[in-house]
Amino acid sequence: MVRAIVGANWGDEGKGKITDMFASQADIVIRFQGGANAGHTIINDYGKFALHQLPSGVCSQNTMNIIGNGVALDIPKLIKEINSVTEKGVPQPKIMVSERTQIMMPYHVLLDTYEEERLAERQFGSTKSGIAPFYSDKYAKIGFQICELFDEEYLKEKLTNVLEVKNLLLEHIYHKPLISVDETFNTLMEYRDMIKPYVGNTAKYIREAIKDNKNILLEGQLGSLKDPDFGIYPMVTSSSTLAGYGAVGAGIPAYEIKDIVAVTKAYSSAVGAGEFVSEIFGEEADEMRKRGGDAGEFGATTGRPRRMGWFDCVASRYGCQAQGATQVVLTAIDCLSYLDEIPVCVGYEIDGKVTKEFPVTPLLKKAKPVLTTLKGWKTDIRGIKEFDKLPSEAQNYVLFIEKELGIPVTMVSNGPKREEIIFRG
Ligand code: GDP
Ligand code: MG
Secondary structure, eight states: OEEEEEEEESOOHHHHHHHHHHHTOOSSSOOOSSSOOOOEEETTTEEEEEESOOOTTSSSTTTTEETTTTEEOOOOHHHHHHHHHHHHOOOEEHHHHHHHHEEEEEEHHHHHHHHHHHGGGOOOOOSSSSHHHHHHHHHHOOOOGGGGGGGGHHHHHHHHHHHHHHHIIIIIIIIOOOOHHHHHHHHHHHHHHHHGHHHHHHHHHHHHHTTTTOEEEEEEEEGGGOOOOOTTTTSSSSSSGGGGHHHHHHHGGGGEEEEEEEEEEESSSEEESOTTTTTOHHHHHHHHHSSSTTTTTTTTOOOOOOEEEEEHHHHHHHHHHTTTTTEEEEEEEGGGGGEEEEEEEEEETTTTEEOOOOOOOHHHHEEEEEEEEOOOOSSSOOTTTTTGGOOOOHHHHHHHHHHHHHHHHHEEOSSTTTTEEEEOO
């Protein structure tokens, strides 16, 4: 069975924890999009990990962790990450990288940085991991698949052609030092040696696993609202964040993805620029940021303070629908225990009219949140294992959100640790 775990919002919904939980029963965990810009926090017996490129199954010894063809692979960062995991006592994980996965080139990271520099205050708030230049090149057909590293003559010729254009950009647009073919070629040879032990035909491996009825988990990065088509374009990421893209980014027949678990957080957070209707500011936001997540809401990749807001039913319902969610996990509900009253965004007011439909970006810019207020529970709810044992106000909060989403909330997460979760029948 193939299951996808994906975000319904702006990312950082707590997918890492949920994936890690499911990974202990999975045979295969697959990353199918995105790259080193991701940050999935998992906490287990080995300690706390912020995983960037590694699938969240790396702490489960029987799990095969696959980096699919849809990923933007930063090879040195991957190797570093593998080392950082084993250094904490985790046995060498099983990892396989698709031979079709494309390589994050050193100049992608440079160009990402230079472009944000050029844009100055108009910048996207990129993590400067090279993601946008990488996917631009992939679709402009000047990217490099891992398999191309093994044909030196071909590689050198292609590199010479590609660097011609990159050097024009560096010289005339960015006024930065040029890149040498030989140096880049040598770097790629180092990359080849680093990645070689992990490279394989992952699509074939997955196809056979499906035939053998294996448990397969697709691990999404970011969330629906960062999808280049359905998100808050242009303040989005450069690869599709939707479960459906798992079919392409991993090489799985679309009809095999049977279960789509959308993760949504009991409040909202976002990193980088872009529309965020239910955003809060000042002390109210500082308080929520301090109490959010497992150690405050700060980016797992960049350490940036996350923007905070109330739960947004309009955006989250849309986000679940875009994913095709079959079930929803509501995370971090314990982080709201300090509030007497909890506002929730139930509509958008645009040009004097209230809507519950998530609009296109030009209209979204004008949207003002319509809030309703639910009662807080004002007591620590961590450690509670059954839904019925939650204070009635907390139960009502979950039920209210479930009704707004129109999709069953099957799990409620009330702490960052793997076992801090309430299953609903
Ligand atoms: P991801 O990118 O979706 O995997 O999410 P992140 O790991 O970037 O951010 C989620 C944060 O919330 C992390 O710090 C998690 O440890 C934390 N977290 C996840 N679920 C819960 C929960 O139920 N309660 C609390 N307090 N923190 C949680
Ligand atoms: Mg994250």
